[in-house]
Amino acid sequence: MITYKDAGVDIDAGNDFVNAIKPHVKSTFTPLVLGGIGSFSGAIKLPTGYKNPAILGATDGVGTKLRLAIDTNRLENVGQDLVAMCVNDLICNFATPLFFLDYYATSKLDIKSAQIVVEGIAKGCRLAQCALIGGETAEMPSMYKKDDFDLAGFAVGMAEIDEIDRSKFVKEGDVLIALPSSGLHSNGYSLARKVLDVAKLNLDDKIDGKSIADMLLEPTRIYVKEFLESKDKINALAHITGGGLVENLPRVFPDGIGAKIDKSLIKTPKVYDIFKGHVDDSELFRTFNMGVGMVIVASKQNADEILQKTDGYFIGEIIKGSGVSFS
Numbered sequence: 497m498i499t500y501k502d503a504g505v506d507i508d509a510g511n512d513f514v515n516a517i518k519p520h521v522k523s524t525f526t527p528l529v530l531g532g533i534g535s536f537s538g539a540i541k542l543p544t545g546y547k548n549p550a551i552l553g554a555t556d557g558v559g560t561k562l563r564l565a566i567d568t569n570r571l572e573n574v575g576q577d578l579v580a581m582c583v584n585d586l587i588c589n590f591a592t593p594l595f596f597l598d599y600y601a602t603s604k605l606d607i608k609s610a611q612i613v614v615e616g617i618a619k620g621c622r623l624a625q626c627a628l629i630g631g632e633t634a635e636m637p638s639m640y641k642k643d644d645f646d647l648a649g650f651a652v653g654m655a656e657i658d659e660i661d662r663s664k665f666v667k668e669g670d671v672l673i674a675l676p677s678s679g680l681h682s683n684g685y686s687l688a689r690k691v692l693d694v695a696k697l698n699l700d701d702k703i704d705g706k707s708i709a710d711m712l713l714e715p716t717r718i719y720v721k722e723f724l725e726s727k728d729k730i731n732a733l734a735h736i737t738g739g740g741l742v743e744n745l746p747r748v749f750p751d752g753i754g755a756k757i758d759k760s761l762i763k764t765p766k767v768y769d770i771f772k773g774h775v776d777d778s779e780l781f782r783t784f785n786m787g788v789g790m791v792i793v794a795s796k797q798n799a800d801e802i803l804q805k806t807d808g809y810f811i812g813e814i815i816k817g818s819g820v821s822f823s
Contacts, residue, residue: 504637513607520618524628538629540595548657552591555650556581560685571609573715575616577682580716582651583624587723588733589660591653593626601634602645623718662732663750670814671799677789679714679767683738684783691774703766711767719790722806729798736785742820754817761811763787
């Protein structure tokens with residue numbers, strides 16, 4: 497008789513995997529978590545203290561950065577990437593992350609590799625101060641080849657309804673404070689991989705003593721701590737992902753408002769050296785964060801306090817107009 501394992505799906509391996517990740521999952525639990533691991537769904541009680549609360553959700557993946565991680569067998573950071581891409585979006589609508597769910601789909605479950613990924617997810621959840629309360633692992637040999645797998649993440653947070661739309665707090669004269677990125681984060685890797693191929697660069701090649709692989713696989717920074725510590729001083733937040741500053745910053749602007757950025761002030765990491773002579777500056781700025789992972793829009797009187805609490809720095813200001821201009 498034919499078994500499920502004969503068809504490529506190993507139920508026992510799935511059970512072993514769940515047992516292997518339990519300590520990492522439990523390490524993320526907050527006082528809001530109800531129950532343990534192994535039920536049909538995860539449960540969390542809502543925090544108190546909100547006057548008019550709303551639940552917000554965000555979902556994302558890791559993009560083709562995952563391809564690079566799989567090809568180099570360096571999976572320890574993609575879990576943090578997954579969490580970061582979701583929770584960094586939540587805080588832009590002033591939502592405090594509450595919990596996270598993940599989806600891991602593969603051809604054949606490799607318990608060791610999957611455990612490394614979940615350890616990274618758990619680390620990301622601890623950095624984001626939210627609980628990993630559930631997930632799903634799917635073996636689909638007809639959908640994926642060999643060691644390939646894919647990830648999706650889902651984050652849920654809570655905010656006051658009147659604080660969600662940040663554009664109403666942005667005004668002419670506000671300053672722009674850049675929070676540095678940890679590298680490319682999780683956007684633009686199809687372009688990065690194309691440039692490596694055209695430029696005939698190897699992942700082992702070094703820039704300032706650090707390999708290109710190390711630079712490209714630097715985990716995406718999570719900004720939840722900075723948000724929570726300076727929340728009452730922030731007018732708006734913009735997560736700089738695909739589209740760069742040019743497309744993401746205007747998402748928090750009201751009509752008639754734009755931004756002027758001094759490009760010379762931006763602290764761009766050395767990893768961007770690989771694009772020199774291969775990609776136009778304008779294309780870089782509409783594809784990558786260029787070293788700015790998050791932008792804080794703040795009133796001038798609050799800027800100094802934010803700068804003291806973060807590693808941020810000035811890059812520009814809010815002006816009348818539209819879009820983003822560079823000087």
